[in-house]
Amino acid sequence: MANEKNYARFYTLLKKLPGADKETLVYCTTCGRTTSLREMTSKEYRDMCASMEELTGWKAQVKKARSVCLKLMQKTGIDTTDWQRVNDFCRHPRIAGKEFARLTLEELDSLQTKLRAIMRKGGLRVAAKSAGQGSGATVIIYPMSNIAES
Known part of the structure; x- marks a missing residue:
């Protein structure tokens, strides 16, 4: 069971690529070796997902959203x-x-x-320290x- 993969990353990205199908993506990534996600090597899978993320712009969106959240957190103290x-x-x-x-x-x-x-x-708000607390x-x-x- 340790070798089982979670393909949620792939299917999430696939939804964001209209017109793309799983078999074609896997076939092209593995140079025609297979059309099955299970038969891909871990490196092939990671490379394919990374290229899909770059194509969809997902990483840039997440980076921008994280930056905005961190700035807002800074402003709140x-x-x-x-x-x-x-x-x-x-x-x-x-x-x-x-x-x-x-x-x-x-x-x-x-x-x-x-x-x-x-x-x-x-x-x-920062709570005021009471005189009894010396921590x-x-x-x-x-x-x-x-x-x-x-």
Whole structure:
């Protein structure tokens, strides 16, 4: 089972290429050796998917969406130079529910909307330290009551 492949990447990209069919793409990539995804080598599969991503412009779209999200996070007060903080923020179930790098293009668009809503509501607030707490930790309060769930 360790050798089984997940072909979700291929089929997602295939949907974005109107008029393309699986057999022709595989046949051309393998130089006529096969029309089956299962019979492709891992290198052939990776190369084919990379060329499909370049053809659809998918990587550029994701890069731009990530950049916009990081800029909005910066404006809301999240330290975007610390990936742990970015991931902690994104893992919150009312924000995205998973790490920043794992977000799809649609989830990045949803995150942009939520970040803009947070900014409209006044941004993130840093809780004041009480005199009894000597831990030195900063607590950030996320105003989530008025963010539309996606």
